[in-house]
Amino acid sequence: MYPFAKKLKLPSNGLSYEAFVELKTIxxxxxxxxxxxxxxxxxAEIKATLLKPYLSIDxxxxxxxxxxxxxxxxxxxVFAQTEVTKKEICKICKELNxxxxxxESLDIVYLENSQEVLNFKIPYNDKELVVxxxxxxxxxxxxxxxxxxxxxxxxxxxxxxxxxxxRLMYPQVVKIQFDSNSIGKPTEKELxxxxxxxxxxxxxxxxxxxHLLKNSDFGIINNFNYVCKKCNHHNLFQFFDPITDSFFIxxxxxxxxxxxxxxxxxxxxxxxSELMNLPVIMNKEFFESCSKILEKxxxxxxxxxxxxxxxxxx
Ligand SMILES: [Zn+2]
Numbered sequence: 001m002y003p004f005a006k007k008l009k010l011p012s013n014g015l016s017y018e019a020f021v022e023l024k025t026i027x028x029x030x031x032x033x034x035x036x037x038x039x040x041x042x043x044a045e046i047k048a049t050l051l052k053p054y055l056s057i058d059x060x061x062x063x064x065x066x067x068x069x070x071x072x073x074x075x076x077x078v079f080a081q082t083e084v085t086k087k088e089i090c091k092i093c094k095e096l097n098x099x100x101x102x103x104e105s106l107d108i109v110y111l112e113n114s115q116e117v118l119n120f121k122i123p124y125n126d127k128e129l130v131v132x133x134x135x136x137x138x139x140x141x142x143x144x145x146x147x148x149x150x151x152x153x154x155x156x157x158x159x160x161x162x163x164x165x166x167r168l169m170y171p172q173v174v175k176i177q178f179d180s181n182s183i184g185k186p187t188e189k190e191l192x193x194x195x196x197x198x199x200x201x202x203x204x205x206x207x208x209x210x211h212l213l214k215n216s217d218f219g220i221i222n223n224f225n226y227v228c229k230k231c232n233h234h235n236l237f238q239f240f241d242p243i244t245d246s247f248f249i250x251x252x253x254x255x256x257x258x259x260x261x262x263x264x265x266x267x268x269x270x271x272x273s274e275l276m277n278l279p280v281i282m283n284k285e286f287f288e289s290c291s292k293i294l295e296k297x298x299x300x301x302x303x304x305x306x307x308x309x310x311x312x313x314x
Contacts, residue, residue: 005024005025007020008023008069008070011063011218011219012062012218015111017062021055021056023074024053024054025054030078042142043244043245044064045142048067048138060137061137063219064137064245065216066219067138068219069108069219072220075103082103083101086098086100086237090233090235091233092231093228095229095230101239108220111218116134118132118135118211119132122203124204125198128178130176131173131177132173132175132176132177133169133172135172135217136172140171140172144169144171159196162195162196162201162205165205165208168213169208169209173186173191173212176191214238223236224236
C-alpha cells in the first residue's frame with residue numbers, strides 16, 4: 001500500500017522527544033482498523049491506536065499536535081486523500097456548508113520555542129492568577145475523557161460541568177500562582193475550586209480552555225474561514241479540534257449525553273458544527289435522540305438546520 005518506511009519531521013521539533021518519527025509501511029491492517037472502528041471511544045484514542053504499530057514513537061506519549069500532523073500525513077500520502085473536508089453550519093443563517101482545504105495548502109508550524117512550560121496571567125477576583133502549564137499530549141485526551149465518563153452523563157449540573165473541565169485540563173497544569181504566592185501543582189480538587197470560587201467562572205474556564213486546549217503554537221495551522229454560500233458571512237472554524245477529539249462517547253443513554261453536548265454549545269465551548277462532526281453522531285440511536293432534543297431547543301433549531309441532510313440520511 002505504501003512501499004517505503006519514511007522519516008517525518010515532527011512539528012514539535014525535538015521539544016521532548018526526537019524531532020523525527022519513523023513511519024513504517026502502512027499495511028491493510030490499518031485500513032481494516034479504520035473501517036472497523038466502532039467509535040465507542042474518543043477520536044484521539046482511535047487515531048493513536050491505529051497508528052501505534054507503525055510509529056517509532058508511542059503516539060499516546062506524543063504531543064497531540066504531532067499526532068494530528070502524522071494522521072493527516074498518512075491520510076494524504078498513503079490514502080491519496082487530497083483534501084480535508086468538514087461540514088460547517090453558518091453562525092448567522094444556519095446554512096449547511098461543505099468546506100474543504102487542499103492538503104497541499106495546509107501549513108505546518110515547526111516549534112521554535114523550546115520551553116516546555118508556558119504560562120498565562122488573568123485577573124482573578126482581586127488578585128492576579130498565573131497559570132503555568134504544558135501543551136497537550138494524546139494521553140491527556142484519552143485519560144481525562146475515560147475518567148470523565150460519569151461526569152459527561154450529568155453535565156446539565158453546573159457543578160459537574162466545572163469538574164469536567166478541571167479533569168480535562170488537570171494533567172497539563174504545572175503550577176498555579178496567586179499574585180506572587182505559588183501553590184505549586186494544585187490537586188484536581190484545588191483546580192476545581194479555582195473555577196468554583198471565581199467571580200467570573202465562565203471567563204476563567206474559557207481562558208484555561210483557550211490556552212490549554214484550543215490553541216497550539218506548533219502543528220497544522222488550524223484557523224480557517226469560509227464564506228457562507230447563502231448569506232456570504234465569513235465564518236471562522238478549526239478543522240482539527242483537540243477538545244471534541246477527547247470526548248468519550250458511550251452508546252447508551254444517548255439523551256443524557258446529548259443534553260450535555262448542548263450545554264457545551266450554549267456556553268460557547270464548541271460550535272454546533274463541531275458537535276455534528278463527532279463520529280458518534282453517525283450512530284443511529286444517538287442521532288435520533290439528538291434530533292429530538294434539538295427540535296425542542298428552539299434557539300438551536302430556529303435556523304432550520306436539517307440534521308438528516310447533514311449526514312446524508314434524508
Ligand atoms: Zn450564512
